[in-house]
Amino acid sequence: MHIMKVDREINKKRESSRFPSLLISLAVLLAITCSLPSASSALIGIKEGDPPKEILLEDLSGTIHDVTDLFGRKPVILVFWELTTDKSFLNYSLDELRFLNDFYKKYHDGAGLEIFGIYTPEGEKDIPAGESAAVRNLIKVNKIKFPVLIDRGFKLFREYGVIALPSTIMVGKTGKIKFIYPSFPIAAQPLFSEQIRNLVGAAGVAHKDKGLKIKGPDSHSIRLYHYSLQMYKKGLLEQALSPLMKSLALDPDFAWAHNLMGIIMWKRGNYEDAVKELDKAIKLDKENAPAHFNYGLLLFENEKFDEAEKHFNLSIALNNSMAEAHYVLGLLYKKTGRPDDALKELKTALALFEKRKITRVIFDSSAFHRISTLYTLSELYAKNGDDKQAMDLLQKAAQVALGLENVTDKEHLYRSRDLMIYE
Incomplete structure (x- = not known):
């Protein structure tokens, strides 16, 4: 998510009010620049x-677990996971560990469900004491009951062809992989619940939890969509397009x-198809806040300000915490003379941006000191x-910070293709 062009044609009568406004705008711009989630890809192999392939791993205490011995005898779930770095405000690994923990407590004793969290270390060599402590603390704080095994040297990571974390494999009593x-996006949780109940033979049991009801597109379509989404996050647009189609x-x-197809079409420079896809997304789901926002971006990009404003306001009405929508709506108001x-x-x-966990911006040392001086x-001068x-x-400091000092086309300050929201 990057920055939008700044209109320099401001009325001179408002000169004294521009300084605090600029401070706010600059802070928002830098917050957006730094709030990108980390990228991941998909499970292959x-x-x-x-x-399933043979699994013989140690846990944090050094106890060896022969998971292979359980295949064909019990239902087994394997989840490859990682410690989330400070580059991401999404923590799918922890979300899934907590989610699976509830099913483990429910089905381990009665149905024999076995779950193993296979931790993927940050490096191939020995795990540092600090990293081990962080894993232990995460398990303790979140009261994870199932065993957590350590994939030292990324052995299983490579054998199973894992390139996305977390990734889940469910093995049935037949000894074959079923899922x-x-x-682990929120939208997939009902599907996971259904698959786990099938795995342990509890598919016919009624559930009162509304969140476990399955509705919407079929499971295979959902999986292809999320596979495509992971490819998109990795920046592999062509690889994302095939499973999405x-x-x-x-x-x-x-x-x-x-919605995702519209984003990809826009990334590829195909405005007409992007409009078509996002319009379709909205017609199918009028409460899809990201689709309204993305459609508004396209309209704003083409200076259809009234229509764009309508969709930005709709996205905010549906999700008032969407920082991007407030940001671009603010820029629209600025552009149309409503300071x-x-x-x-x-x-x-x-x-809203300041509530997000972001990565510190690191500048070249000479650039940093120049910005600091400015x-x-x-x-x-303000004092x-x-x-x-x-x-x-x-303004000069902002231009240096954003790499725009020698850029005359301020369109580079705003990249709608990077600002679009996919989930």
Whole structure:
């Protein structure tokens, strides 16, 4: 998510009010720049119906677990997971460990369900004491009951062809793999619940939990969609396109798949098809906030401001915590001469972005000190009442920070293709 172009044609009468507004805008821009989730890919190397590969691993205490001995005798779930780094505000690994823990407590004693969390270390060599302590603490704090094994040297990671974390493999009592799934988005939890109940023979049991009800596109279409999504996050657009097309072929009314297709079409520079796909997503699911936001971006990009404003407001009405929608709506208000409304939306966006866990921006040391000098000078000029000079220096600092110092086309400041929301 990057930055939008800044309109320099501001009324001179508002010169004194520009400095605080610029401070807010700059903070929002940098927050957006740093709030990207980490990328991941998908599970490859094995397929459903295959026998699982041999697993003989130690846990954190050094106890060896022969998981292979359980295949063909008990239902087994394997989840490859990682410690989430500070580059991500999403923690699918921890989400899945907690999710599976509930099923383990429910079905381990009665149905014999075995679950193994296969931890993928940060490096191939020996695990540092600090990393081991972090894993132990995570298990303790979250009260994970099933065994956590350590895949030292990435042996199983390579043998199973895992390139997405978390990744889940479910092995039935027949000793064959029944279910494979990369990642663990919230939308897939009902599918996981259904598969686990099938695995332990409890598929016919009624559940009161509304969240476990299965509805929407069929499971294979969902899996293809999430496979495509992981490819997209990795930046592999062409690899994402094929499974996404298959997902839509299985279920043409899958709104989320149309939303992602619209994003990919826009990334490829195909505006007409992007509009078509996002419009389809909205018609299929009028409460799809990301689709409304993405459609609004396309309209905004083509200066259809009234229509864009409508869709931004709809996305905010559906999800008021969507920082990106407040941000771009603020820029729209600024562009259309409504500075008070712009200030309100940008303040809201900044507050929401600041709640996210972000990675520190690292500059070249000489650039960092130059930015620091410009910023300090702007503070001194502002303190002396020279807001115009202070603002000019602050703008200069922002340009250096964003790599725009020698860029004349300020369109580079805003990249709608990177700002679109896929889930």
